[in-house]
Amino acid sequence: MSTQRTVALGAYRNLLKAQKQTFGADVVALNAARAKTYVEFNNSKNETDPNVIEEKITLANQVASILRSNIVQGVRKEEEVDTDIYKLKFHPGIELGDNDSIRNSKGSHRKSKKQKASGGCCGGH
Template sequence: MAPTARGAYRALLRAQRALFAGDTRALAAAHEQTRAEFHKWREVADPSLAASLVADALDTATFMRQSVVQTVRNERGNFELKPDPQLHFSTSKVPEYVEDIGEAARLAEIKERRRGAGKE
């Protein structure tokens, strides 16, 4: 059975609920955007275009479930990332705490210089 627009819509809403759990503002914005896009394309008569739009929506829901994370600001004002085992990159080593992006980039640069110095 071919996927339906209703099924794709529900898949997107489920992915958004999982991704934005605890962030009501982001969840409401995502739901509103999804509603607006589906409303915009509701009169599509071409079956191939409709199938393409449904496939795109399902791909987006899958991407959101498997590849997108939301960071949360901790009590020190820094962002934390807690990878979910369902995510594609969750097997990669993710630092538990990074002071800020600039500090992380500076540390990466120092490590790279040390590696380069060891080769000489």
């Protein structure tokens, strides 16, 4: 078995494990995620370009990482059938941030109002 094939199978298993951890007992979501994963990997099984294969393996591992660290599932509370009250199911490894980190980075990727008004960094004025 080739090294790239072994790495691809590892990425496939990694993604399936991340899906199981994230979606747990939600059979509908788990089956949908597994079906999508199967289709995507199956569609690429005859790929021969090593660069494309490497990109797809990297993408699969990134998706698994996001599932493990950034996705939580909400489950409707049984006793609250008539309302939309959900309980979040956190699993080990979930990344918990705070609003301060979002506020501090909020403007770092945006142009300031002054730059927008004057035409930006390369402005026409």
